[in-house]
Amino acid sequence: MPFNLLVLFCLCYVVMLFLVAFLAERRAAEGRIGWLRSPLIYTLSLSIYCTAWTFYGAVGYAARSGLEFVTIYLGPTLVFIGWWWVLRKLVRIGRQQRVTSIADLISSRFGKSNLLGVVVTLIAVVAATPYIALQLQSVTLSFAVFASGTPEGWALPNRDATAVWVAGGLALFTILFGTRNLDAKEQHHGVVLAIAVEAVVKLVALLAVGAFVVWGIGGGMAAVFARIEAASVPDWVIKPDRWFGMIAVSGAAVICLPRMFQVMVVEDGDERHMALASWAFPAYLMLMSLFIVPIAVIGLERMPEGSNPDMFVLTLPLAEGQAGLAMLAFLGGFSSATSMVIVESIALATMVSNHVVMPLWLRLAPQSAMTGDVRRIVLLARRLSIIAVLALGYVYYRMSGGSVALAAMGLIAFAGVAQVLPVLIGGIFWRGATKSGAVAGLAVGFCVWAFTLLLPFFGPDTVLSAAVFDHGLFGLGWLRPQALFGVTGMDPLVHSLFWSAALNTAAFCLVSLFTFPGPVERMQGAAFVNVFDADAAGPQGWARGRAEPEALLVMAQRILGEEAALSLFEGEARAQGKGGYLPDATPDFVAGLERRLAGSVGAATAHAMISQIVGRATVSVEDLMAVANETAQIMEYSAELEAQREELTRTAGALREANEKLKQLSVQKDAFLSQISHELRTPMTSIRAFSEILTEGDLPPEVVANYGRIIHDEAIRLTRLLDDLLDLSVLENGSVQLNIGLVNLQQLLDRALAAASHTRPERDFTVLRDLPAESLFLRTDGDRLVQVFINLISNARKYCDAAQPELKISVRQRSGRVMVDFVDNGSGIAKQSQGIIFEKFARLTDQSRAGGAGLGLAICREVMANLGGQVTYVPGRGGAAFRVTLPFRLEKRAA
Amino acid sequence: MARVVLIEDEPNIAEAIRFLLARDGCEVHALPDGLGGVEAVRAGAPDLVILDLMLPGVSGLDLLAAIRADAGLAAVPVLMLTAKGQGRDREAAERAGVSRFMTKPFANAEMLAAVRDLVGQQG
Secondary structure (H helix, E strand, O other): HHHHHHHHHHHHHHHHHHHHHHHHHHHHOOOOHHHHHOHHHHHHHHHHHHEEEEEHHHHHHHHHHHHHHHHHHHHHHHHHHHHHHHHHHHHHHHHHHOOHHHHHHHHOOOOHHHHHHHHHHHHHHHHHHHHHHHHHHHHHHHHHHHHHHHOOOOOOOOOOHHHHHHHHHHHHHHHHHHHOOOOOOHOHHHHHHHHHHHHHHHHHHHHHHHHHHHHHHHHHHHHHHHHHHHHOOOOOOOOOHHHHHHHHHHHHHHOOOOOHHHHHOOOOHHHHHHHHHHHHHHHHHHHHHHHHHHHHHHHHOOOOOOOOOHHHHHHHHEEEOOOOHHHHHHHHHHHHHHHHHHHHHHHHHHHHHHHHHHHHHHOOOOOOHOOOOOOHHHHHHHHHHHHHHHHHHHHHHHHHHOOOOHHHHHHHHHHHHHHHHHHHHHHHOOOOHHHHHHHHHHHHHHHHHHHHHHHHOOOOOOOOOOHHHHHHHHHHOEEEEEEOOOOOOOOOOEEEEEEEEHHHHHHHHHHHHHOEEEEEEHHHHHHOOOOOOOOOOOOOOOOOOOOHHHHHHHHHHHHHOOHHHHHHHHHHHOOOOOOOOOOOHHHHHHHHHHHHHHHHHOHHHHHHHHHHHHHHOOOHHHHHHHHHHOHHHHHHHHHHHHHHHHHHHHHHHHHHHHHHHHHHHHHHHHHHHHHHHHHHHHHHHHHHHHHHHHOOEEEEEEEHHHHHHHHHHHHHHHHHHHHHHHHHHHHHHHOOOOEEEEEEEEHHHHHHHHHHHHOOOOOOOEEEEEEEHHOEEEEEEEHHHHHHHHHEEEEEEEHHOOOOOOEEEEEEEEOOEEEEEEEEEEOOHHHHHHOOOOOOOOOOHHHHHOOOOOOOOHHHHHHHHHHEEEEEOOOOOOOOEEEEEOOOOOOOOOO | OOOEEEEEOOOHHHHHHHHHHHOOOEEEEEEEOOOOHHHHHHHHOOOOEEEEEEOOOOOOHHHHHHHHOOOOOOOEEEEEOOOOOOOOHHHHHHOOOOOOOOOOOHHHHHHHHHHHHHHHHHH
16 A cells, blocks of 8 residues: 555545544533543543554564463453452542542652652653653554555655654644643543543454454464464463563553543443453453464464564554555554553643642742633643654654664563552551651662663663673662662563562551651542542641632632632622622631642642632641541531531621621611712702803803703713612512613624713723624623623723723623633722622722712612623632623513 | 801712802802811811711711811811701700801801801801
């Protein structure tokens, strides 16, 4: 098949994946998640364990070392069948703590320590790099096989160029679908579904090739078995030490690999799916391994001497002239490689941005955490990290020359990430595990692994000199990389695994026993280990009432986005029995907010950001008692008291608020009469004085004209005031006649802007609009709505105190309602005044500038109530911000 | 010729009073608000101060208290105007040392009589 056609075919396949991902994202965005979160999709997404290594490499492995390849499948099978309760606990913790990655889980468990996050991130990146290189290599190899296999003898022009294109394309796909949402807990539905599709493709491809080899070439099961018996090249001897080591390391890897953790814990977060996955995933693995040995044996028999067994899955059908089957096999391998790289780079990018970039940025520019747009920076960091991760993989691929057997590279990566396992398991089962212990264990394990496995892999005299190989580090004989402490004769992999696991675990346990955990660490430890106890979200140490809710809201908006943050705060305010957008900053609420933010930027960063607003976390006596878990009785009793106390506090708060409001209303009632009097008497004074002057006569005509005009103006002012008062009283009584019709929002805003331009016309006033969003039709009373818009725009023109006044009008639609926001860039309205601006005559500044009677917003509120909507003040948006909400269709009131 | 300082934020009312008093032979110095404080009043060297109760920036009552506390102005008569017409305000103004209190709207003759009376008292 011509190379160009192959590339075209691949592109079509990728476009199809794009479509699948895109449709899934759209479905999820519309809230129709349904089967997107089913156990089946979950299980299929787990198949990301099977990369190009298992797709191509397993056959090569079987051809070289016989049955040993089975261990790679046995490890995960044992974990899923025997250790499902460990996985279940991980998934539950992941959901409760809104964990974003394995580094985040460990950092969060050990007191939200960022040091640990950095260490785990480092291990993951170093271990994953060869693995990503491996995927690039296999895709490049398979391209090369196809290219050289053409009858035209057409050769692949440049293998490195192919690898660059593959890496670049994968980076693009990952960025497009992996970094659209910020909150990792919002989940990448598109990516997960694309991966599930790829899982099916690779299984079907491998089974098809296997069936063809057994029944098409081999002549049926019996004949193939006979050939396997007779085959001489692979040896079938089982080496117990290597088998045990491989099963252990692949079992550890299936938990600790960043991509496995991503699909297993971060993407899903529903432990009920584990019921299906615990048997279906091993079954998938079994199917994947079913035909490996036949393909290897027949391949060795049929293919010419010296051909690469790693490519038998592809070269066998090609050699037999089955181009279509070879194409399917190619797609299978392509799927395995791409799905692995996409998820792995998403997982690694999340770690790098949350544990390296964000903390650095917070430290270098602590101010910008409060003022800058955090979302943009996090997303940018993730995108750059994805590119960096893939670039690292490419560089490694170039360095390693692309010639090494696939299996060797994969095993090194497995052994690397397995170093995280002792700390992970210790962290979720052992309360005594401490941060210092975790750091010690990880550091020791990582160093031993690097020294005994990673660095020697490059061969003598590349990274490590030959002298180190023969005589040990610094000439110390017991520090030889492949014979630590003088133990010789072990397989290098088993040797490295044994020493790294032993020293890692020993360091972790010993240091943990001799150090003491800090307060936050203690509480997180309890929350993790006792995750299945009711109410184990963990006691929190945020002090009551220290945080300013508006500051929290501003920060939350910068991370979660405006809408999400506002609805979160609004919901909490309602739960506390308050109106508006600002709830009290109770410790519960702050802790919940921290967990929500942790879902976006990781536990350590979220903790640091909240601390900047709330101050240091304090640990109360009750918290420590709960942690110590002394007696169930004390806890129960204190919990009861606590509940009662909170209930009382809430009731008292609601009463206080109601009382405050009544008091203010009574003061306003009083002020109302006085205000009416003032507003009527002022124009009356001018009218009376000038009309008396005119009556006396004997004035020059221009003076008469001037005084006549003043009388006229003041009379109009009086009329307007009376109109407003009448309007308000009609609106308040609900006896208003609405003139409902189909109106265009954009036209209404045009009308309102034109009418309001008479207010302070001398000022240069910029209006920012979103015309496409505005062009929609509503069924409502257009004149009344324009009245509200005019009021809000005139207010902005009057009161916006910025040097370059600016008003932004934005329109959004949500669940059958339209929201029109008017946000200016002035200094906004002080918090204590926000509650009264909609009351009658509630004018905040002096009246001469205002010109009106202070009834505008009161009328707006009544108009919107009549239109089935509302007008509210939105705090924390920079300047003064008003939101008009109304339904698309207003039905006529029943008479 | 009597000099009158008029502090009134409604431009039309200020214009009416200025016209009335000027026709009656007074020299009227009008200020739109009380922001300049006692200094601005003193600069007008007044025989009479006419003061609105509700002023932007500084309230008429505060300004009155400041005038009474100033050695050079303590004896100057002050006529206070208000549109609120509540008894409470009148009491507060009298406590602060107002010479006369007048509710808006007023008859022009009433205003002229009050001004002549207050200026005549003084000198």
